[in-house]
Amino acid sequence: MKWVRANARPSEARVFEVLRAGAGLMIVAGILICLAPKAVWPCACGCGVFEVATPSLLPTGTGARVWTEWDYMDQNIDWHATTPASAGRNNDKKLETNFVTVGLQYMFNRSWGAMLEVPYWERNYKGAYSGNNQDVMEFNTNSIGDIRLLGMWTGWSEDMSTGFLFGLKVPSGDWHYPPYDRDTQIGTGSTDLLLGAYKMGYLPVTVMDRPFGWFMQSMYDLPFAYQDHYKPGREFDGAVGTYYNFGVVGPLTELAPMLSFLGSDRARDHGTNADPRDTGYDKVQIAPGIETMIENIDIYADIEVPIFQNMNGYQLTAPFATKLIMSYTF
Numbered sequence: 278m279k280w281v282r283a284n285a286r287p288s289e290a291r292v293f294e295v296l297r298a299g300a301g302l303m304i305v306a307g308i309l310i311c312l313a314p315k316a317v318w319p320c321a322c323g324c325g326v327f328e329v330a331t332p333s334l335l336p337t338g339t340g341a342r343v344w345t346e347w348d349y350m351d352q353n354i355d356w357h358a359t360t361p362a363s364a365g366r367n368n369d370k371k372l373e374t375n376f377v378t379v380g381l382q383y384m385f386n387r388s389w390g391a392m393l394e395v396p397y398w399e400r401n402y403k404g405a406y407s408g409n410n411q412d413v414m415e416f417n418t419n420s421i422g423d424i425r426l427l428g429m430w431t432g433w434s435e436d437m438s439t440g441f442l443f444g445l446k447v448p449s450g451d452w453h454y455p456p457y458d459r460d461t462q463i464g465t466g467s468t469d470l471l472l473g474a475y476k477m478g479y480l481p482v483t484v485m486d487r488p489f490g491w492f493m494q495s496m497y498d499l500p501f502a503y504q505d506h507y508k509p510g511r512e513f514d515g516a517v518g519t520y521y522n523f524g525v526v527g528p529l530t531e532l533a534p535m536l537s538f539l540g541s542d543r544a545r546d547h548g549t550n551a552d553p554r555d556t557g558y559d560k561v562q563i564a565p566g567i568e569t570m571i572e573n574i575d576i577y578a579d580i581e582v583p584i585f586q587n588m589n590g591y592q593l594t595a596p597f598a599t600k601l602i603m604s605y606t607f
Contacts, residue, residue: 334380334602334604335440335475335477336382336384336390336429336431336437336440337437338384338387338437339384339385339386339387340383340384340606340607341381341382341383341384341607342381342382342383342604342605342606343379343381343382343604343605343607344379344380344382344575344602344603344604344605345377345378345379345380345603345604346376346377346378346380346600346601346602347375347376347377347600347601347602348375348376348378348598348599348600348601349374349375349376349598350373350376350595350598350599351371351372351373351374351595351596352371352372352373352593352594352595353370353371353372353373353593353595353596354593354594354596355367355592355593355594356586356588356591356592356593356594357588357590357591357592358587359585359587362591366591367555367592367593368404368405369402369403369404369461369592370403370404370405370413370593371401371402371403371593372400372401372402372403372461372593373400373401373402374399374400374401375398375399375400376396376397376398376422377396377397377398377399378394378395378396378397379394379397380392380393380394380395381393382429384429387431387432387435387437388430388431389428389429389430389431389432390428390429390431391427391428391429392425392426392428392429392442392444393424393425393426393427394424394425394427395421395422395424396421396422396423396424396425396450397419397420397421397422398419398420398422398450398463399418399419400417400418400419400461400463401415401416401417402415402416402417402418402456402457402461403416404456414456416454416456416457418451418454418457418463419463420450420454420463421449421450421451422449422450422463422464423446423447423449423450423464423465423469424446424447424449425444425445425446425447425471426444426445426447427442427443427444427473428442428443428444429441429442430443438476438477438478439474439475439476439477440474440475440476441473441474442471442472442473442474442475442496443471443472443473444471445469445471446467446468446469446471446498447468448464448465448466448467448468448504449464450463450464450465451463451464452464452465452466452504452505458552459505459507459546459550459551460509460546460551465500465503465507465509466503466504466505466507467500467501467502467503467504467507467508467509468500468501468502468503469498469499469500469501470498470499470500470501471496471497471498472496472497472499473494473495473497474494474495475492475493475494475495476492476493477490477491477492478490478491479491480519484521485524487522487524489520490519490520490522490533491517491519491520492516492517492518492519492520493515493516493517494515494516495513495514495516496513496514497511497512498511498512498513498514499511503548505550506548506549506550506551507546507548507550507551508546508547508548508551509546509551510543510544510545510546510547511544512541512542512543513541513542514539514540515539515540515541516537516538516539516540516564517537517538518536518537518538518564519535520533520534520535520536520568521533521534528571529570529571530569530571530572531568531569531570532567532568532569533567533568533569534565534567535564535565535566535567535568535579536563536564536565536566537563537564537565537566537579538561538562538564539560539561539562539563539564539581540560540561540562541558541559541560541561541562542558542559542560543556543557543558544557545557545589552590554589554590555589555590555592556589556590556592557589558586558587558589558592559585559586559587560583560585560586560587561583561584561585561586562581562582562583562584563581563582563584564579564580564581564582564600565580566578566579566580567579573606573607574603574604574605575602575603575604575605575606576601576602576603577600577601577602578599578600578601578602579599579600580597580598580600581597581598581599581600582596582597583595583596583597
């Protein structure tokens with residue numbers, strides 16, 4: 278996104294202002310902790326939350342943007358309800374995934390645009406299939422995931438700070454890999470309706486003649502056509518966060534630390550090939566991150582750490598997840 282630049286300051290004054298900004302960010306973070314959403318819905322592996330969490334890819338003008346995103350998650354902790362559980366209660370032992378997404382966004386004018394996201398997943402799974410919890414087998418697979426096609430309407434406000442998204446997720450991902458259960462396949466095999474919205478603005482806290490920014494995002498995923506007696510649970514993911522842009526710092530055109538809170542709520546899966554007992558959950562995560570810009574290249578990175586989890590049955594969770602986005606604006 279485009280940031281408002283401030284005039285250069287003497288070095289002593291800038292150090293003082295940076296300290297003030299850090300204190301202000303801590304205050305805002307505390308406020309957001311109190312306001313963080315309780316449950317807001319991702320896929321059985323928890324990847325749906327990657328679809329929100331940063332304003333990096335939100336449009337600020339006409340034209341095109343291309344990007345690549347890398348997410349990583351290693352689910353190796355067994356969890357039941359709101360606490361860790363014994364690994365012996367779950368035949369799944371490890372689910373490690375690298376998620377790589379290539380995306381294209383084009384705004385035809387200041388009101389209408391379109392977006393295409395093509396994911397590619399590399400997955401390592403360890404589990405006990407023989408009925409003996411000691412006989413753990415390992416499987417590796419990789420495939421294109423479920424492609425997402427979205428339209429965007431940003432005509433609500435002149436500055437494009439409010440937007441609505443609508444589209445489809447198509448069943449392009451592999452969901453036939455024999456060793457995997459349906460809820461751990463790369464693809465869901467379903468066609469889903471996608472509905473989302475976002476809002477950006479500024480907080481009444483000003484440092485170095487510029488305010489703290491804030492943003493909210495949400496995405497609702499409703500499967501309506503599914504295959505082979507497996508219907509994934511509907512899901513809703515949301516994010517609320519704040520950022521402060523220091524402007525030009527050394528070779529960087531912009532430098533903006535961020536703090537986000539991510540909420541996820543996923544319903545149980547259904548069908549004879551599903552496992553309703555051990556699917557579905559509520560989750561809240563905290564995600565400190567940073568965004569930088571050099572000319573037309575935007576780089577964003579964060580780490581996402583769970584602060585609340587309520588899992589149905591026994592499921593694998595990850596101690597953290599990471600995200601890295603690099604985009605180029607034409």
